[in-house]
Amino acid sequence: MKLMLVDDHPLFMEGLKYLLETHGISVVGTAGNGKEAFYKAKRIHPDIILMDIRMPECSGIDALKLIKAEMPDIKVVMLTTSDEDDDLFETIKCGASGYLLKNISAGQLMNMLSDLENDGVPLSPGIAARLLKEFGQDRPNTEKPETAAQNEQPENCTLTQRQTEILKMVAGGLTYKKVGENLGLSERTVKYHMGRIIELLHVENRAQVIACAAKMGMTEEK
Structure with a gap:
């Protein structure tokens, strides 16, 4: 390092x-x-x-x-x-x-x-919870309906069921190792799926994935 x-x-x-x-x-x-x-x-x-x-x-x-x-x-x-x-x-x-x-x-x-x-x-x-609250809260939508639909469509439709399960768990604060244990996957496999999720959601890192998951309604506020 x-x-x-x-x-x-x-x-x-x-x-x-x-x-x-x-x-x-x-x-x-x-x-x-x-x-x-x-x-x-x-x-x-x-x-x-x-x-x-x-x-x-x-x-x-x-x-x-x-x-x-x-x-x-x-x-x-x-x-x-x-x-x-x-x-x-x-x-x-x-x-x-x-x-x-x-x-x-x-x-x-x-x-x-x-x-x-x-x-x-x-x-x-406490930082993760604040990210979830900020990016998950509802905001007034000032975009035209077709524009809003275009922005949301890729996020909601490109993930597989397995990727969605992994994303929910990661956004909930679980480590890759713990996610793997819960789903019967190796940590390496979970990392691979997260890499694909980051690509598909057009974000750069796991912190932005957490925010994106909140925006997609995949997390619950605590």
Whole structure:
């Protein structure tokens, strides 16, 4: 795992770098703002970027858009103090692979990064529920009927029954391993199906799949 850190607080970033390296994670670069992060990402192409949101010159959200536009294979996880819904929803829509608050423990961070390597979605406690509520709630439909039908048609008609079962379980918070146990499938098979689901729903990662499942009415609010 090659990882880059982006934060405008040097002391925090140095401490996090030390923590990650003591757990065997290679920190291949650091940046103090979004613009620097974008140019360094182009040069060193890390597997994962842990990035703050509130930074001078170029925010984490603006940097996320730039990075995903040119390097969509890089997984970007927001690591921030911002608990605001607007920041959460905007970053997920822009392709973030996860959203973590800085009040998580070191153990939680390491577990979530491990899950990310296995196509998991690192989300701080309570974040998934807020995503489901936001993207699953009914909104006034201002589109023409035929336009709305066209937008909904692909999402509702392209998934097989097995893919739908898997999507419901993943959106409900189950890991790939647990989904496999429930359905009598290997974890590898579940990962394959999720890859196909991501392609068919025209989203980029599992976090967006959760939001998409909520929009399709596949989840229940808790």
